[in-house]
Amino acid sequence: MSVANAILQGIFLGAFYAVLACGLSLMFGVMRIINLAHGDVAVLGAYLVLVIVQGTGLSPLLAFVIALPAMIALGYVLQLTVLQRALKAGILTPLLATFGLSIVIQNLLLLKFSPDVHSLGASAGGLTTESWNLFGSISISALGLVVLAVAVVVFAALHLFLSRTRPGWRMRATAEDPDAAELIGIDSRHVYARATAIAVAIAGLGGLFLAIRSVFDPGSGPTQLIFAFEAVVIGGMGSLWGTLLGGLALGVAQTLGAQLNPEYAALSGHLLFLAVLILRFGGVRLVRFGARA
């Protein structure tokens, strides 16, 4: 029974990882940008929601709806001003640009908000502590359910956007071949800016969940980024549904590992990540190596 509970908690945790990873996956899929500032953008979103909550007394979920346009605008401008220039300069420049962006965001937040920790958990009320108990040992938390539901909705909406709408088609066409897309009249700059806007908005959602389930400070971004990266890689880089499944697999691997021994929680997640890396990208080479030996 405790294993069943661990798997369930792992799914809840994995949904959180998937939300964090979603924007990362989208930006890589469309532009091949590995956004090292993704975690910091998420934390920036959390601070934005915090400011709205403190100013208006709204619940964090409602406050996020107000923050959403600002996040979308931020992503759009970020792409047009910083990332687009970096993209032109070669494959490694965006990596450096986002790394610099990460430092800038962290230090600006530190200046404005001090190193004090904050949380949106308290203002989310019963959402953080409410839970239902099944068969005595399985606990279904309200927060876990909300995160899981939101994750599924976000991924489904993004899927529909990419497969059913004209802007979505343009985005996929540009991802396949930006030059060919330009030839048929697609403005890749605006497609990219849209993709970053969506990615930043979803990062903000990840930041919101981080802020509700724990505390955050200006330096919280990078610690969560590693798990988001792992979710993207486990699910297959650039594949959206894969990222959702990758996040869930990572979460379940961590909680099941912890059942053996709490020391194995992080380790089993990393092992899954390594196994996927080897099978996907190094498998053939390993087999050949074995044959030669």
Add this chain to the structure above:
Amino acid sequence: MSKRKVSAPSITRREMLKGTGVVLGGLAVPGLLEACLSSSSSSSSGSIKIGYVSPITGPAAGFGEPDAYVLSLAKKAFQNGINIGGSNYSVEILSRDGQSTPSVGAQVAQDLIQSQKVDLMLTTSTPETTNPVAAACEAAGVPCISTVVPWQAWYLGLGGKIGQSTTFKYIYHYCFGVEQFFNAYTHLWPQISTNKKVGVMYPNDADGNAIRGALAPALKSAGYTIVDPGAYEDGTNDYTAQIQKFIAEDCQIFNTFPIPPDFATFWQQAHQQGYTKHVKIAQIAKTGLFPSQVSSLGAIGNGLASGVYWHPTWTYKSSLTGVTCKQLADGYESSSGKQWNQQLGASLSLFDVAEAVLKASGDPKNKTKVANTVKTLSVDTIVGHLDWTKPPTFAGAPIPNVQTTPIIGGQWKQGVSKWPVDFVICENSSDPNVPVAGTLQPYTAG
């Protein structure tokens, strides 16, 4: 979507390595916010430079937060210089950000020693900052005084051995150690009747492993049953395994040394899964040093037990500035608009020690003399009286160059003062001069 193939423009391994090299190299760039506060006054027969290294950015930035206020007090006290052996010396304080990172700590210490030629070094808060600074000072022959690192982590971390009579020549330390936690816990916990079963969550980091090795066995011999599910990594996001174990064992006391986000995550999940209904005492350390770490938890933070290394109700006075503990807290609160925190006292006490040792040396420009003076120094600071002629003993052996200071047990409660939470002292076993304000109340927010 799944049909969308990834056709990454080819990145060769060489390019990738070059790229990551540049990224990692960027980490060594000195901090954007490096604080370069300095003060000086002229018309004197000599000048003394004091280096001060603390974490102002990075994960331990909370410890450096009160620096601006503390430094302003110290500079005011030093503004007319100090009189040593009949001559007046101007005093300049050079403050640097260690960025919570050992390599940066070492780098700024080297700069202070080589370029600024400081006469005395002060450093505080977490081994990542103090230890590289102390190591650089010991190597260069510059006297260094540090605090707010459990003395074991400082002494053993720098290569000191228990049982050696002389270890370091230039570096000195004062802080609490594992014994003070033991004292506080064993005087705090009997105030509530429990089944004496302690669920512990000690992380797999320097603090967690030291506590697991030293505190847990001591608690066991004091009659407590320790339920330890095993070490976990900092940054873990799910604690179901530990919670299930604590519920199964009915651990009515809970003790942990986590980083703040890990505790917030754990405590919320403990509520969701019903463990907090079993908890009568939730004793947290490391998290809970700063009020924001408790107040941000909201209702479930009410009644967490913790420990303090300084508190506004203590009766000591800063020998350098003359301010009392209450004046220090009030002054900080009115100048910053934020609640007092323990680091105020600790940071200010470094300057109390600095002034006392410079004066007692008779020759502040002679580094060996200054360093040797600390050995016999007896000084009243805002965290209490320090006397390096009486080193603490551990396992029967005296620990040279170290002074222990108290950890006082108590509880974070809501509705005590104008702030969302405030710390109520419930025992004073490590320092009887500290006034006790109440008794420990059972945790009821579960």
